[in-house]
Amino acid sequence: MATMQDVANRAQVSIATVSFVVNGTKRVTDATRERVEQAMRELGFRRNPVGAALASGRTRITALLFPVLERPLSHTAVTFFTSASRRARERGYDLVLWPIGTDIEHIDLLARGGLVDGVLLMEVQLEDPRVAALADQNVPFAMIGRTEDPSALPYVDIDMAASMREALRRLEDLGHRDIAFVRSPNPTYNHGAVSRAHDAYLKAMEERGAPPTVITCEELPHEGRLLGERFAAEHPALTAVILMNEHAAPGFMTGLARAGVRAPADLSVLSLGSSAYMAEMTDPPLTYLRTPGPELGELGFDALAARLEDPERAPTQTLVPCDFVAGGTIGPRA
Amino acid sequence: MATMQDVANRAQVSIATVSFVVNGTKRVTDATRERVEQAMRELGFRRNPVGAALASGRTRITALLFPVLERPLSHTAVTFFTSASRRARERGYDLVLWPIGTDIEHIDLLARGGLVDGVLLMEVQLEDPRVAALADQNVPFAMIGRTEDPSALPYVDIDMAASMREALRRLEDLGHRDIAFVRSPNPTYNHGAVSRAHDAYLKAMEERGAPPTVITCEELPHEGRLLGERFAAEHPALTAVILMNEHAAPGFMTGLARAGVRAPADLSVLSLGSSAYMAEMTDPPLTYLRTPGPELGELGFDALAARLEDPERAPTQTLVPCDFVAGGTIGPRA
C-alpha cells in the first residue's frame, strides 16, 4: 500500500505538499498538484486514516451509542440511526453504531485516544452514568433524549409533555375520561422519555380530577397480547388507553380482539411514540403519535457537529413533539 | 491525558516496559510491574488506541457492514448484529455497525489504514461488488450470507435449500399441493437468500410436477395487507403459502382476515425466515421457520476471527438451516 512518502518521491515533491493536495489545506500550484495527483493515481494511494488521526487528533468518525445488548433496537429506533447516519455523510462524517452497554467502563475506549471525534447518545436515562463518564473524559457528545437535568448539555429530544397532552386532548375530544396509560416497566432502566410521559400523564389527570390508571407491560408482542386478553376484565371502567410500548401494541390489539373487545367501539387505543411500520401491523391500523425519529436523528447529529466544530457555542437544545397520525383505533366514547 | 511516556517517567522505567505491562506482552518482575501499575493508577492512564493502531497495525475493532440506508434493518436482522457483537466482546474485539451502502467507494475508508481489522458482510447479493472490493484491498472479511460462487471465501449462511424443502414437506404432510411462494421483488438487489429460496422452490415444485406460483410483495406491512386482501380472489386454487417476507407477514394476515379468509382453515401460511418477535404480532401467531440469527451472528464472527488470527487456515464455510416453530397458521388441507 502506497504511503504519502511514496507519492512524494514519485512526484518529486515533499510529503507536506502531498498532504496539502490530499486535504486541500493549502494552496498548491496547478502544475505541482497535477504531478501529485498523477502519482497518487499511479500508486493507487489512499490516505491512511490512522496516521492522520494520530497526527491531527481527528478522524471525522462519530459513534452512536445504543445499548443494543440491553435494550431492544426497535424499527422506530432504527429510524434515528438511519437519519443521523445519512446526515453525518452529508456533513462529511461517518457515523457508526457502537453497541456498548451503559457500563461506563467501555466508554473509556472511545473516550481516550480519538478513535472517534464525538458520540451521540441514545436511550438516555434520567440519571445516566454515561453522561458523567463522557463529560469526565472530555468526549464531545450530544444526546438524543435527555437526563433529568440536562442544563448545559446539548440535546434533542421528543417533547413528551406536549405529546402526552395532545394524546389526552384527542381522546377527551371524543368524550373519554377514563383513560389509562400503558408503559414499559422500569426495573432498572429509567428511560427519560417514558418517565416524562408518565409524569405528564399523572399531572394532566390530576388537573382534570380524573383517576389515573398506570399499567406496565414488558416490551414484547406476547406480553401485549396477554395484557389485551385480560384488559377488559381487569379494567371495566376504562374506555381509552394511551399505549407507550410499540413492541406490545400489535399483540395488545389481537389480545383485545380475542377477548371480544372491539377497538375502537369498546376501547379506544392510541399508540404514543411509534411509526407507520408498527402501526400498519394491526387491523384496523393503529392511530398513533409518530416518533419524530428522522427529524431527531438529523437534528441530533447537527447538535453533535456543532459541538465538534465550535465547542464554545451554546449547546443545542431542541424539543420536537410527536405528530398525530389518524388510524382506526380511536373513536367516540360509547 | 497521560501518555505512556508520562507513566514511564513516573515509574522510572522505560516506555517499553510500560507497554509490556499494559499489554502483557513480556514478562516483567513483580516489583517493576507494581511500580508501573501504581503510576498508571495515579495518572489515570489509558492507552491511546490510535497510537497503538499505528504502531501495531491492529485495532481489535471490526465492522459489520449492513446497508441500512438501502435495506430495511429488521428485528430479525438485528439479532445477527446483537449476537455477533456479543461474541466479539467475548473474544476481546469490538464490533460496530457501519452503515455503508453497497457502493464500493466507501469501502476504501475501511480498507485502507487499519481503522478496523476486518469486516463482516451482511445482505450479501449473488453478485456483490463489496466482495470484490474487499478482496482487492486485502481487507480480511467473512460473509453472513454468500455470493453465487463463494468457493474460497469464508462464510456462514442459512441453508435455504434445506429450509425450503422442510417448509414444503411440512405443508405437504398436511395434504397441500397448491403452494405459493411469496418473496420480495428484486428490482436491483439480488439478495442471495431470497434467490436461493426461489430456486429451491421452483426445483421442488418441478420435481413434484406441481405448478409453481411465485408472488412478489414489497417489504412493507401495508403491502402485505393489500396482498392478503386480494389473495383468495386472485389465487383461488392455492391452499397454502410460504411467505418469505416478514415485514409483510402481519399485514398479510390481517388482509386475509379482512377478506374473510381464515388461516389456517382456508389458507395455510408458513413464514420462512422470521423470529418470535414478528411471529407474535398476529393472531393466531405465525407458524414459521426461524432464522438462525443468533447462531449465525456468532458463527459469522468466529469465521472472521479465524481469518484474522490465522489467514492461512482454510476459510470457514457453514450452513445452518432454519428450524420449525409451531404456531397457529398452518393446518390440514380443507
Next chain:
DNA sequence: CTGAAAGCGCTTACAG
C-alpha cells in the same frame, strides 16, 4: 508556493 523537521502515542525487534 514549497520543504525540512518535529511530533502525535504507541510497538517491537535488537542488545545487553
Next chain:
DNA sequence: CTGAAAGCGCTTACAG
C-alpha cells in the same frame, strides 16, 4: 528482565 531507538503514516507550525 529491562532499555534505547527506530518506525508506524500522517499533520502542521515554521522558514524560506
